[in-house]
Amino acid sequence: MKTDSFAEKTARDRARSLLDAGTFRELLDPFARLESPHLPVQEIVPQSDDGVVIARGKLGDKNALVLSLEGGFQGGSVGEVNGAKIAGALELALRDAREGKRIFPVLILDTGGIRLQEANLGLLAISEIHSAMVALREFVPVIGVIAGRVGCFGGMAIAAALSTFLIGSEVGRLGLNGPEVIEQEAGTNEFDAHDRVLIWQTLGCRRRLAMGQIDLLVDDSVDAIKECIATQINLGVTKKQRGTVARTRAIAAQTQKIQDHATADLEPGDAKTSSSGRGRRWYNALMENADEHAEGKSLLVGDAQWGTETIRAISVVPNPLARFPRARQGQMGVEEGWGIARAVWDAIDSDNAAGKTERAIVAIVDVPGQAFGLHEEQLGIHLSLAAAADAHIAARESGHPVVALIVGKAISGAFLAHGLQASEILALDDNGVEVHVMSEASVSRVTRRSLGEVVALARIAPSTARDVHSFAALGGVSRLLKVNDADEPSAQSVEEVRSEILQAIRRARADAKSPRARLESPAGRASRTISLEVRRILESQWSMEL
Amino acid sequence: METLHFEFRAGRQFIQRRVQVGVVASGNLEVLLEPEVSPVSRVRVRTSVDGYRDEWMAILRTFFGRHDVAAAIEINDGGASPPIVLLRLEQALEESRK
Numbered sequence: 001m002k003t004d005s006f007a008e009k010t011a012r013d014r015a016r017s018l019l020d021a022g023t024f025r026e027l028l029d030p031f032a033r034l035e036s037p038h039l040p041v042q043e044i045v046p047q048s049d050d051g052v053v054i055a056r057g058k059l060g061d062k063n064a065l066v067l068s069l070e071g072g073f074q075g076g077s078v079g080e081v082n083g084a085k086i087a088g089a090l091e092l093a094l095r096d097a098r099e100g101k102r103i104f105p106v107l108i109l110d111t112g113g114i115r116l117q118e119a120n121l122g123l124l125a126i127s128e129i130h131s132a133m134v135a136l137r138e139f140v141p142v143i144g145v146i147a148g149r150v151g152c153f154g155g156m157a158i159a160a161a162l163s164t165f166l167i168g169s170e171v172g173r174l175g176l177n178g179p180e181v182i183e184q185e186a187g188t189n190e191f192d193a194h195d196r197v198l199i200w201q202t203l204g205c206r207r208r209l210a211m212g213q214i215d216l217l218v219d220d221s222v223d224a225i226k227e228c229i230a231t232q233i234n235l236g237v238t239k240k241q242r243g244t245v246a247r248t249r250a251i252a253a254q255t256q257k258i259q260d261h262a263t264a265d266l267e268p269g270d271a272k273t274s275s276s277g278r279g280r281r282w283y284n285a286l287m288e289n290a291d292e293h294a295e296g297k298s299l300l301v302g303d304a305q306w307g308t309e310t311i312r313a314i315s316v317v318p319n320p321l322a323r324f325p326r327a328r329q330g331q332m333g334v335e336e337g338w339g340i341a342r343a344v345w346d347a348i349d350s351d352n353a354a355g356k357t358e359r360a361i362v363a364i365v366d367v368p369g370q371a372f373g374l375h376e377e378q379l380g381i382h383l384s385l386a387a388a389a390d391a392h393i394a395a396r397e398s399g400h401p402v403v404a405l406i407v408g409k410a411i412s413g414a415f416l417a418h419g420l421q422a423s424e425i426l427a428l429d430d431n432g433v434e435v436h437v438m439s440e441a442s443v444s445r446v447t448r449r450s451l452g453e454v455v456a457l458a459r460i461a462p463s464t465a466r467d468v469h470s471f472a473a474l475g476g477v478s479r480l481l482k483v484n485d486a487d488e489p490s491a492q493s494v495e496e497v498r499s500e501i502l503q504a505i506r507r508a509r510a511d512a513k514s515p516r517a518r519l520e521s522p523a524g525r526a527s528r529t530i531s532l533e534v535r536r537i538l539e540s541q542w543s544m545e546l
Numbered sequence: 547m548e549t550l551h552f553e554f555r556a557g558r559q560f561i562q563r564r565v566q567v568g569v570v571a572s573g574n575l576e577v578l579l580e581p582e583v584s585p586v587s588r589v590r591v592r593t594s595v596d597g598y599r600d601e602w603m604a605i606l607r608t609f610f611g612r613h614d615v616a617a618a619i620e621i622n623d624g625g626a627s628p629p630i631v632l633l634r635l636e637q638a639l640e641e642s643r644k
Contacts, residue, residue, distance in 0.1 A: 010569055030566040030578055043547040045592045045622050047570040048578055072571030 003221040006147050007171045011070035012053045014108050014148075017222045018066055018229060019057030027054045027541045028085055034534055036081050038118045039074075041460055047073045052082035054089050054538070056103075059226075062233050063103045065093050071110030071150035078111060078156060079118035080463075083125025084534035090132035091516065091535070092542050097139035104233045105136060106143045107163065112178060113154015114412070116447050119437045120471055121463040121528065123412065126155035127420035127515040130386075133162045134393045135514075141165055141237050143229055146172035146205060147220060153178050155416050161213075161386030165232045167225065168205025168214040175203040176382040176413055177372050184442045185372040186326060202377050212253060213380045254387075255338050258379055276432060278408040278486060279330065279366030283315040285494045286364070286501075298322045298330075299339040303359070306498065309505055310357070312347045314340055315364035316418065326373030332414035333371035337384030340418055344391035348398055358400040360505045361392065365419040366408030369439070385417035392421035401508035403501055406468070406477070407486065412437040420515060423508035424478045426500055427468050430486040435471035436464075462527075475524025478504070548596040552589040552606055556582055557614035565641040568634045575623040575631060579638040582618040593623035601628060609635045 006014060016024045028034055030048035039046040051073035055066045067086050069076040078086070086107075093103045114122035133142050144163035146152045151173030152160050160166055160174060168174065177185075179193035192198060201207055208214040218224040283300045298319035304311050318330040327333025344361060351358050371381060396402045404422035415435065419425060427433055443464075444451045458465040462473065472480055481500055483493035518524050519531055561581040568576040582588065587610065591602055605628050619638075623631070 012566075030576075031564055031580075040547065040592070045547055045570055045594050045624060047576055047622055048566060048620075070569055072569040072574065 003219065004223065005220050006169065006222050006225050007149055007220050009222075010072065011051070011068040011108065011110065015053045015055040015066040015068040018106065018226050019055065019059060019064060023057035025056050025544070027056065027089065027538055028534065032537060034081055034530070034537070036079050036118065037530060038079065038121070038461055038463070042117050042457065044074075044117065050079065050081040050085070051076060052085050054085050059104065059233060060230050063101075064233070065089055065103050065105045066108065067105065068108035069111045069156075071148045074115055076111035076148070076150045077113065077115030078122045078126055079115035080121040080125060080528065080531055081534060083122055083129065084531040085538065087125055087128035087132055087516070088535040088538045090129065090136055092539060094132055094136045094139070097136060102140050104140050104143070106145065106229055107159070108145050108148070109152040109156055109160050110148025110150045111152055111154075111156045112150055113156050114437045116438060116443050117461060117464065119461075119464040120435060120474055120476065123155065123415070123420070123437055124474060124476060124515070124518065124528075125531070126159065127416060128519070129159055130162055130389055130416065131393060131421060131514045131516065133159060134390060135397070137162075137164050138238055141232050141235070143167065143232050145225060145229070146174050146214070147218075147225060148172065151175070151203065155413060157382035158386045158389060158413065158416055161383045162390060164237060165216070166214045167216050167218060167228050168208055169218050169220045169225065170206065171220050172205040173199070173203040174205060174208050174214065174382070175377045176370060176385065177377065179203075180445060181438070181442050182372045182374070182377070184445050185439065190326070190372070191374050191377075202374065208380070211257065211378075211380060213383055254380065254383060258334055258338070261375065261379055276366060276408040276487070277318065278432070279315040279364055280317040281487070282366070282405070282407040282489070283313060283317070283364050285489055286498055287313050298327065298333075299336055299343070301339075301343040306502055309502060310359035311362050312343065312359050313362040313364055314343050314418070316340075316367050316414075324371060324373065324375060326376060327371040330366065330368055331371040332367050332369070332385065332417055334376055334379045334381050334384045337381065337388045337417055341384075341387035341391040344388075344395050348395055348400065351400075352398075358398065360401040360403065360508075361395050362501060363392070363402070363404040363418050363422055365404055365406045365410045365415065367411060367414035367418065368409050369411040370413040382413075385413050388417035389421050392418070396421065396423055396512050396514070399512070401505040401512065403504045403508060405497070405501060406433055406435070408432060408434075410435045423513045424504040425476060426479045426481055426504055427472070427477045428486045428497075429468065429480040429482050431467070432486055433468040434466045435468060435476065436466040473523055474527050475518045475521040478521065548593055550591040550593070550599055550602055552591070552603065554587040554589070554606065554610045556585050556587045556616035557610065559613070559615045561615060561617050561642050563642055565638050567638045567641060570622045570624045572624050573626055573630065575621055575626040575634055577634045577638040578620040579642055580618040582616045587615070587617050587619070589619040589621065591621045591623060593621075593625070595623070595625045604628075605631050608632060613639060615639065
């Protein structure tokens with residue numbers, strides 16, 4: 001008998017095939033007509049469901065929620081509408097879980113990550129997805145499935161790593177950076193995007209299983225995948241704050257793999273630095289007399305006492321001697337992500353053990369991006385970034401005020417790992433502060449547009465702009481801070497910024513806000529109207545009887 | 547991207563239920579088919595390939611020539627060839643009868 005291929009189905013048929021016959025009920029279906037308003041203005045044909053199917057139904061005797069991304073439409077990329085559909089559905093499942101109604105979420109991840117045409121809107125949506133997934137894991141297993149032709153990349157690879165149980169099929173691939181982007185950013189010597197054998201040996205789910213980065217490898221068959229999901233739902237494993245199940249798979253095992261991994265010194269002593277050095281300068285300015293817990297030299301971690309508040313500040317900085325060449329210029333690499341996770345967990349665990357007030361975590365953000373490299377992908381850089389994001393979420397949820405201060409660049413996966421999970425994001429009001437998802441050269445290559453077209457796009461699609469004011473207009477920043485000179489701040493400017501951080505810490509102590517709260521800010525409400533509309537309609541359709 | 551509108555005299559058969567088929571992928575398309583109660587069948591096409599109005603007209607004429615239906619149709623096209631377009635339209639109609 002011929003097996004029923006899962007990969008060859010559309011997103012809707014995949015969702016339908018996983019749910020018991022006759023129970024499939026789609027929310028915000030194609031006739032809700034909530035398509036992307038951002039694509040037609042960029043001369044791109046939209047799809048009626050914006051490339052995601054949200055379905056409720058039965059799986060065995062359990063209530064399931066299937067979120068299925070359509071890899072065929074815009075590479076399964078996450079924009080404002082489909083991002084809001086996923087985040088909104090997870091938020092409703094969380095609301096129900098807190099009321100004792102367990103709904104089991106299954107994410108079918110066939111996605112290239114953030115939709116470049118909707119850039120920072122996709123970035124914000126993905127930060128909301130991460131936050132909801134982690135909160136939901138405390139109640140039900142959050143199951144990820146990577147079994148489509150696109151695979152799972154970018155911010156959604158981080159989401160995959162945050163799932164409780166991750167299933168991959170032989171046709172699935174998983175990685176933070178896609179081959180084309182690595183080649184664009186680091187050259188063919190680093191990664192030849194035409195070398196199919198290399199791609200599968202690095203990103204293929206078979207390889208991911210061998211590295212302990214997914215939990216199960218299955219055949220590309222509907223029956224096999226459905227059976228695995230049903231088994232996990234019946235096991236019902238949850239990830240408690242301090243449970244026996246490792247939160248981001250096993251930190252120790254993964255970091256050991258990094259230590260054992262031979263890494264070629266591809267370009268020793270590259271003098272060119274892509275970080276502004278602001279991360280170090282602001283760390284030093286704010287953290288004078290800090291008690292250092294240096295996590296290697298590419299990560300500054302230290303504690304300081306600011307009045308009654310104990311602060312743990314964390315900043316990623318350039319380090320010419322770093323073990324991984326691609327992370328020497330201040331990028332967020334495998335060591336940096338795991339390092340942040342350790343630094344944050346150390347604060348959580350030691351305050352808890354000593355019975356002390358939860359200290360504040362201050363994420364100083366100046367990261368030119370994630371590290372683009374072959375070794376990074378082999379070791380699962382997506383997992384290390386997920387560990388960092390997960391640690392920030394854990395800190396926030398266990399009573400630690402988490403505040404981010406953007407002093408330089410805040411980019412894509414690096415920002416998802418370090419900054420976006422803060423209760424509040426503060427940013428210097430300065431031209432050197434940038435928030436975006438990919439270099440213009442890579443956007444140009446992936447979207448097949450000229451560099452000039454990409455630059456011009458920012459005028460019609462503000463979410464693709466790179467300046468901090470555009471990001472603040474999306475509700476991404478709670479306060480823009482004026483300083484005399486962002487590169488050489490005066491003592492007075494440093495004092496003012498410190499005072500702003502302390503006020504944000506106080507607000508976070510009173511009310512620890514998740515990324516979702518950014519949508520409710522005045523700027524968020526004004527600019528992300530369709531994100532709110534999606535949630536409103538989703539809620540109205542949510543509770544109808546199955 | 548080009549948006550095209552077409553109108554045909556509505557046929558005698560009504561669409562039983564609205565359906566969506568297909569994906570806006572490269573060389574593929576999505577068809578949304580709904581009942582139309584007015585005497586005019588309306589079709590809106592959004593296509594990634596500009597300048598093929600006559601070809602669209604020919605495909606839709608073929609479809610409405612074969613089927614005496616009253617329908618509202620929306621097509622989101624990722625550059626599908628005429629046979630694929632016709633196939634999706636037929637598929638949508640068949641689904642609507644299930």
